[in-house]
Amino acid sequence: MTNQENISTDFRKKLAPFEKTEIQGFLAANGLTFEDDIEETAIVRENNEIIATGSISGNVLKCIAIKPDIRGSNLAGSLITALIQKQYYRGISNLFIFTKPQNSSIFSRLGFYVIYEVENEAVLMENNPAGLSLFIENLKKETAAKQIVSSADSALESSSAEGSTKNISSIVVNCNPFTKGHLYLIEKGASESAFLHIFVLSEDRSLFPTETRFDLVKKGTQHIKNLAVHSGSDYIISNSTFPSYFIKDARKIYDIHAKMDLGIFSEKIAPALNITRRFAGEEPLCPVTNNYNRLMAEILPQKGIEFTVIKRLESGGNPVSASRVRALIKENRLEETEALLPPVTYNFLKSPEGEKIIKKIRGIQG
Amino acid sequence: MKIVKTGMAGTLESSDVLVTVRENPGKGVEILLQSIVEKQFGKQIKKVVKEKLQILGIDEAVVQLNDKGALDCTIEARLAAAVYRASGITSYNWEKI
Numbered sequence: 001m002t003n004q005e006n007i008s009t010d011f012r013k014k015l016a017p018f019e020k021t022e023i024q025g026f027l028a029a030n031g032l033t034f035e036d037d038i039e040e041t042a043i044v045r046e047n048n049e050i051i052a053t054g055s056i057s058g059n060v061l062k063c064i065a066i067k068p069d070i071r072g073s074n075l076a077g078s079l080i081t082a083l084i085q086k087q088y089y090r091g092i093s094n095l096f097i098f099t100k101p102q103n104s105s106i107f108s109r110l111g112f113y114v115i116y117e118v119e120n121e122a123v124l125m126e127n128n129p130a131g132l133s134l135f136i137e138n139l140k141k142e143t144a145a146k147q148i149v150s151s152a153d154s155a156l157e158s159s160s161a162e163g164s165t166k167n168i169s170s171i172v173v174n175c176n177p178f179t180k181g182h183l184y185l186i187e188k189g190a191s192e193s194a195f196l197h198i199f200v201l202s203e204d205r206s207l208f209p210t211e212t213r214f215d216l217v218k219k220g221t222q223h224i225k226n227l228a229v230h231s232g233s234d235y236i237i238s239n240s241t242f243p244s245y246f247i248k249d250a251r252k253i254y255d256i257h258a259k260m261d262l263g264i265f266s267e268k269i270a271p272a273l274n275i276t277r278r279f280a281g282e283e284p285l286c287p288v289t290n291n292y293n294r295l296m297a298e299i300l301p302q303k304g305i306e307f308t309v310i311k312r313l314e315s316g317g318n319p320v321s322a323s324r325v326r327a328l329i330k331e332n333r334l335e336e337t338e339a340l341l342p343p344v345t346y347n348f349l350k351s352p353e354g355e356k357i358i359k360k361i362r363g364i365q366g
Numbered sequence: 367m368k369i370v371k372t373g374m375a376g377t378l379e380s381s382d383v384l385v386t387v388r389e390n391p392g393k394g395v396e397i398l399l400q401s402i403v404e405k406q407f408g409k410q411i412k413k414v415v416k417e418k419l420q421i422l423g424i425d426e427a428v429v430q431l432n433d434k435g436a437l438d439c440t441i442e443a444r445l446a447a448a449v450y451r452a453s454g455i456t457s458y459n460w461e462k463i
Binding site for chain 1 (some may be wrong): 372374377378380384386387388398400428430434436
């Protein structure tokens, strides 16, 4: 048994190098790694020796480990309480944990519920048992609001009859920032669908903030009636935020991420909105996205979702892409982006808010 | 009192309870109980929660309890704290608490 009096729990925003090495060693002994995006770390020591640790990053609890010989003493309860309270005082109450399936029972005793499990590989848990259903309810509301408008409009158009045989489809985008390429993909997807659901990734690690990315897509697609723009929230999982600290084989990370993200999409979200088809833009430049397209082509049809890749829009012999836009901004060639961007994005870049982001792009990368 | 955000109080330590109170517009009171003594005291815990909510004047909320064997008085105190936090009120009516 441990003696409570000698146990101390401390939080660190930034770990001193020696402490980081210590934590990394402790995690490694438990088969885990320390992730780069951690914002705060709890360190539990008994007589100076680390006996437990856990970290937070956004609304995710991660890199949680307890010394094997003191497991069962409810140290997990104290540690998770400390992490939950820390998050609560940061204003975050809906929390997520990605972990190995064999550990899910520990977290379910501590008030976490399984959202999705990739067999033998990973499980996503959440402390609000209604979190996913509230998200889906909200998607339905957003859709209903758009469908009333679009059916009123299409009643005026003579071509509405053929719409009934088309699929309800979906596109997931990051739009960092929203380009003519995205617009082309969305217009094409909408024209081939009875209704199109666009999910904008809500991770906040892109140069353009989440809210801006979402606003630009929303404003830039206003002219298309048969679509709704949703925030991906916590249930469309970007590979940049997918925690992989518990996955031993690094080559499997992309696969497991895809199985989880696409599993939630096709088993939980798509059925609720009757989505039967997903579009993606062809990806000639970025190997990570290209790999994701390959995984979508493999996984989605197995789950009853048709997958269609749409060829990229080109401009001057090159594909129109957000990364090219960012590169031009970085090289101080803002005028040249006008050809690649819809007016809504170009005008935003010219605004004071846009200028700040331009400075950020030049500052960070230049 | 009206629930306007998520409120939390308590811990997952032995003999304590972690209470989370969330909004539930138009759907009344929902109690989600997870307790190590659910078989023995599940009904009693729910009764304590319902009565306390009534005293506090809450008729719409999701109340989630993760109980590690807390006594009734502890449950009431944690619930009251979570409700007050969830309602954004910081001046208390001590007679009702």
